[in-house]
Amino acid sequence: MKQPTIADKKVTKYILQRFGLHMSKRLGQNFLIDAGIVQGIVDAADIQPGDKVLEIGPGIGTLTQALCEAGADVTCVELDKRLPEILSHTLEAYDNVRIIQGDILKVDIAEIMGDGPFKVVANLPYYITTPIIMELLEKHLPITDIVVMVQKEVAERMAANPGGKTYGALSIAVQYYTIPEIALHVPPRSFMPPPEVDSVVVDCKVRPQPAVDLIDEKMFFRVVKAAFGQRRKTLNNALKSMGVDKNIIADVLAKAGVEPTRRGETLTMDEFAAISNILSQTAMEK
Ligand code: SAM
Numbered sequence: 544m545k546q547p548t549i550a551d552k553k554v555t556k557y558i559l560q561r562f563g564l565h566m567s568k569r570l571g572q573n574f575l576i577d578a579g580i581v582q583g584i585v586d587a588a589d590i591q592p593g594d595k596v597l598e599i600g601p602g603i604g605t606l607t608q609a610l611c612e613a614g615a616d617v618t619c620v621e622l623d624k625r626l627p628e629i630l631s632h633t634l635e636a637y638d639n640v641r642i643i644q645g646d647i648l649k650v651d652i653a654e655i656m657g658d659g660p661f662k663v664v665a666n667l668p669y670y671i672t673t674p675i676i677m678e679l680l681e682k683h684l685p686i687t688d689i690v691v692m693v694q695k696e697v698a699e700r701m702a703a704n705p706g707g708k709t710y711g712a713l714s715i716a717v718q719y720y721t722i723p724e725i726a727l728h729v730p731p732r733s734f735m736p737p738p739e740v741d742s743v744v745v746d747c748k749v750r751p752q753p754a755v756d757l758i759d760e761k762m763f764f765r766v767v768k769a770a771f772g773q774r775r776k777t778l779n780n781a782l783k784s785m786g787v788d789k790n791i792i793a794d795v796l797a798k799a800g801v802e803p804t805r806r807g808e809t810l811t812m813d814e815f816a817a818i819s820n821i822l823s824q825t826a827m828e829k
Contacts, residue, residue, distance in 0.1 A: 546608065548578050549605045549608050549633060550578040550580075550606075550608075555574055555605070558603050559603075562629045562632075564629065566735075567623065570668060573734040574605055574734060575605045576734065577729075577733035580733045580744075584666070584690060585609045585664075587690050588688055588690040589688070590610060590613040590615050590662070591613075592613070592614030593614060593616060594613075594615045594661075594662055595615070595618075595660065595661035596616065596617045596663070597618050597620070597655075597661055597663045598610060599663065599668075600621055600622070600647070600666065600668050601621050601626070602621070602626065602666075603626065603629055603630065605666075606666055607634060610640075611634065616639055618640075618641045618643065618656060619641070619642050620644075620646075620647045621642060622647070624644060643655060648674055648675065652678075652679075652682065653682070656684070658685075659685065660685045660686070661684075661686060662686065662690070663686055663688070663690070663691070664691070665691050665692065666692040667692060667693055669697075669738070672694065672697050676691070677713075680716055680719075681716075686749050687749055688747070688748055689721065689747040691744070692743070693744075694743075695728075695742060695743045696709070697713075698725060701713060701723045702714070702717075705810060706809060707808070708808075711808070712764075712768055712771045719754050719763075720750060722747070724745070724746050724747075724748075725746075726743075726745065727744040728741070728743055729742040729744060754812055755812055755815075756816070756820075757820060757823075758819075758823040758824065763815060763819040766781070766785070766815060766818055770806075770815070771808070777803060777805065778796060778801055778802075778806070778810070779803035782795070782818075782822075791825060796818065798821050799818045800817070801814055801817070
């Protein structure tokens with residue numbers, strides 16, 4: 544039997560009323576009510592029957608329903624304890640979905656997703672977008688594609704190039720592991736309630752190999768963090784704040800071909816890689 548589409552204002556209102564659910568602002572609950580956008584997310588993720596998908600924050604099952612209809616094998620993680628019961632009704636027609644109640648930042652994603660590659664598809668709760676994205680990237684999980692709705696400013700930071708105001712540690716992390724592309728622009732009216740910000744769906748295709756060769760990934764991200772720690776810090780001062788000796792700093796930057804007075808926001812990923820690899824080598828030679 545054809546199921547009513549949850550991504551619809553009337554259907555969503557009905558579900559909220561029927562289960563007496565008051566949406567929580569604190570949990571970033573802005574549910575999609577635009578079936579075109581929901582389908583756009585599924586298309587951006589290129590969902591094929593049998594694809595393993597992790598959905599973060601299913602809410603009342605709006606996007607989940609479309610993923611199920613596309614034939615994905617869906618695992619959802621939802622923090623709000625009131626929702627699994629509601630989801631068992633709204634998604635009762637589907638046997639290709641599993642709901643786990645928990646915090647996406649605390650559950651063991653590798654364990655719940657098991658072996659084999661999977662995709663992440665989500666309309667993220669905006670209050671913890673960056674920690675979630677970093678968690679997905681840094682854990683070295685077998686993820687092939689991350690398709691997420693985020694606030695427009697975050698999408699701009701994810702896809703930013705060196706030199707601009709939006710370029711920072713998030714740009715480097717996302718672009719080191721993935722190739723991010725803006726898939727859809729989404730206005731506030733596509734949600735209930737409408738958020739105060741514009742939204743964007745970003746499609747991050749995970750690279751088979753990270754963008755640059757590193758001797759020590761931890762060292763690379765320490766340098767990146769130090770360089771963007773204080774926006775106007777020079778590279779010289781950034782490395783100083785990491786406790787690197789001043790003579791070594793001069794030597795490392797000269798070898799990497801980076802002027803000590805340059806600031807983090809002007810450095811390319813290759814330049815960050817060169818600095819961190821020379822630092823790692825120096826540490827190994829000590
Ligand atoms: N997927 C639904 C949709 O598109 O309409 C709901 C998206 S809503 C923007 C974000 C969802 O994430 C909410 O259902 C919220 O309860 C859930 N959430 C918030 N924090 C979470 C966390 N730490 N772990 C898992 N889910 C979380």
